Amino acid sequence: xxxxxVPVREGSDAVLELYILEKSCEWKTYEKRPFVIVCPGxxxxxxxxxxxxxxxxxxxxxxxxxxxxxxxxxxxxxDPPVGDxxxxxxxxxxxxxxxxxxxxxxxxDRIILEGDSAGAHAAAMAGVFWQDTGRFPExxxxxxxxxxxxxxxxxxxDADGHKFSIANLCGTVDYGExxxxxxSAERHVGSHVPPTFLWHSVCDQTVSFVNSCIFAQELHKAGxxxxxxxxxxxxxxxxxxxxxxxGVEPNAAQWFPISLSWLKAMGLAPAD
Amino acid sequence: xxxxxxxxxxxxxxxxxxYLREKTYEFVVHDxRPLMLICPGxxxxxxxxxxxxxxxxAMIRAGFQACVLRYSVRKTKEDxxxxxxxxxxxxxxxxxxxxxxxxxxxxxQKIxxxGFSAGGHLAGSIATLWNKPERTGVPAEEAxxxxxxxxxxxxxxxGPTHAESIKNLTGVEGPSEMDSLYSPDSNVSADTVPxxxxxxxxxxxVPVESALKMACxxxxxxxxxALHIYTHGWHGLSLVTEExxxxxxxxxxxxxxxxxxxxxxxxxxxx
Numbered sequence: 003x004x005x006x007x008v009p010v011r012e013g014s015d016a017v018l019e020l021y022i023l024e025k026s027c028e029w030k031t032y033e034k035r036p037f038v039i040v041c042p043g044x045x046x047x048x049x050x051x052x053x054x055x056x057x058x059x060x061x062x063x064x065x066x067x068x069x070x071x072x073x074x075x076x077x078x079x080x081d082p083p084v085g086d087x088x089x090x091x092x093x094x095x096x097x098x099x100x101x102x103x104x105x106x107x108x109x110x111d112r113i114i115l116e117g118d119s120a121g122a123h124a125a126a127m128a129g130v131f132w133q134d135t136g137r138f139p140e141x142x143x144x145x146x147x148x149x150x151x152x153x154x155x156x157x158x159x160d161a162d163g164h165k166f167s168i169a170n171l172c173g174t175v176d177y178g179e180x181x182x183x184x185x186s187a188e189r190h191v192g193s194h195v196p197p198t199f200l201w202h203s204v205c206d207q208t209v210s211f212v213n214s215c216i217f218a219q220e221l222h223k224a225g226x227x228x229x230x231x232x233x234x235x236x237x238x239x240x241x242x243x244x245x246x247x248x249g250v251e252p253n254a255a256q257w258f259p260i261s262l263s264w265l266k267a268m269g270l271a272p273a274d
Numbered sequence: 275x276x277x278x279x280x281x282x283x284x285x286x287x288x289x290x291x292x293y294l295r296e297k298t299y300e301f302v303v304h305d306x307r308p309l310m311l312i313c314p315g316x317x318x319x320x321x322x323x324x325x326x327x328x329x330x331x332a333m334i335r336a337g338f339q340a341c342v343l344r345y346s347v348r349k350t351k352e353d354x355x356x357x358x359x360x361x362x363x364x365x366x367x368x369x370x371x372x373x374x375x376x377x378x379x380x381x382x383q384k385i386x387x388x389g390f391s392a393g394g395h396l397a398g399s400i401a402t403l404w405n406k407p408e409r410t411g412v413p414a415e416e417a418x419x420x421x422x423x424x425x426x427x428x429x430x431x432x433g434p435t436h437a438e439s440i441k442n443l444t445g446v447e448g449p450s451e452m453d454s455l456y457s458p459d460s461n462v463s464a465d466t467v468p469x470x471x472x473x474x475x476x477x478x479x480v481p482v483e484s485a486l487k488m489a490c491x492x493x494x495x496x497x498x499x500a501l502h503i504y505t506h507g508w509h510g511l512s513l514v515t516e517e518x519x520x521x522x523x524x525x526x527x528x529x530x531x532x533x534x535x536x537x538x539x540x541x542x543x544x545x
């Protein structure tokens with residue numbers, strides 16, 4: 003396995019931690035495996051370990067290549083707000099994977115973004131803005147994601163949004179309409195958004211499940227294929243819901259295998 | 275996760291491929307994980323990739339640290355028999371891991387050796403001979419595995435077995451006086467570590483008698499063991515997942531059953 007860390011773009015400290023499966027003539031080698039870029043949660047103040055490597059390794063177990071993107075963050079209030087840096091990091095990461103697709107044995111048409119919480123916000127932003135090269139220099143066709151898997155996502159900067167996360171982007175919790183518009187992914191959905199899988203716990207006390215609903219609603223209006231799973235149990239940040247990451251939640255933990263069967267239904271899974 | 279090779283743990287050409295989760299306080303267990311030392315199969319003429327990295331990564335996902343031992347093999351019949359060289363390498367690998375427990379973030383008394391086919395012979399050998407430094411070349415307490423998992427292993431030198439594997443150790447074409455030295459079931463004693471044995475009854479390469487005889491020997495010696503025989507399945511199933519070539523649905527359960535058994539033997543993650 004190639005297990006190394008690479009920078010994604012100049013002028014940013016963001017890195018991509020790679021998990022590229024070894025090619026061997028001994029087993030079912032897929033020259034073109036799908037690739038999952040994992041965006042951990044953390045309110046744009048940190049990139050959590052709980053929903054980074056464990057998730058990446060779980061996709062590896064399902065025969066995908068994967069990588070964790072440690073995107074730009076604002077660890078303390080005294081640090082400058084990150085603005086659009088996390089999204090530029092993500093677009094740059096997608097470009098990097100596409101550029102190395104042949105070398106890594108990855109399929110450039112099956113690049114999937116998996117994100118949790120603020121990481122899901124970043125993925126959703128990439129999903130709605132990948133065509134907007136005016137605002138994001140690294141956007142464009144080569145930065146287009148082919149699917150989104152969003153776990154307890156922050157979607158909106160509006161009423162149901164997570165003010166703390168958005169404050170780390172713009173610098174203050176008292177932000178106005180222009181900030182709301184810039185960072186509310188649901189306002190920019192169109193038919194160009196890739197197929198999206200959403201899951202959330204209804205009892206999430208930190209990021210309201212309404213975020214997932216409003217995104218799904220806009221995807222539906224735009225005719226974008228989507229799937230939405232709302233679990234009665236669980237909590238914010240449960241990741242894979244296994245004992246290792248701090249809490250067993252067998253009900254909501256089903257999100258992972260369900261996401262695999264959804265990816266298969268979308269034609270994005272590794273070939274049989 | 276760090277993935278790296280160790281080439282200087284032993285005085286031979288054997289090497290280790292190590293897979294270590296990094297320590298982070300966000301995880302419940304992060305600095306005293308159990309370790310799985312994996313011995314791939316290959317009849318003692320090569321070591322199979324199918325029983326190496328995929329198994330290591332599955333153990334990592336289960337919360338273990340993992341390490342593959344690429345032990346010495348006998349490439350041609352012109353080469354002498356391997357004798358106890360692989361055994362010495364397995365013992366040295368365990369001792370090395372134990373000595374690096376803090377750096378590797380492992381519990382030094384939760385080291386399990388898991389071998390497939392000829393690698394199962396090797397795992398069965400260290401499970402039964404760890405306390406014989408005259409054979410392993412390593413002090414007993416350093417060489418001791420805390421448990422062993424034997425996957426369609428060559429566990430006997432007598433009766434229906436994979437004779438090739440044994441010959442690659444003895445260096446002799448036919449039966450030899452040395453065979454009992456290399457027959458794991460003959461070496462079971464009161465000091466043998468707990469073993470988990472699994473096999474398929476249809477295995478036409480390493481007959482299931484290996485598993486049955488090993489279990490009987492463990493019973494006779496009063497040592498803890500588990501035995502799981504699946505009706506269907508060819509030799510070399512590894513994880514029985516799509517990635518490694520599939521296999522009968524019934525045999526897929528061995529991995530999760532093994533994890534539960536490791537917990538019961540106190541060499542699992544503890545959660």
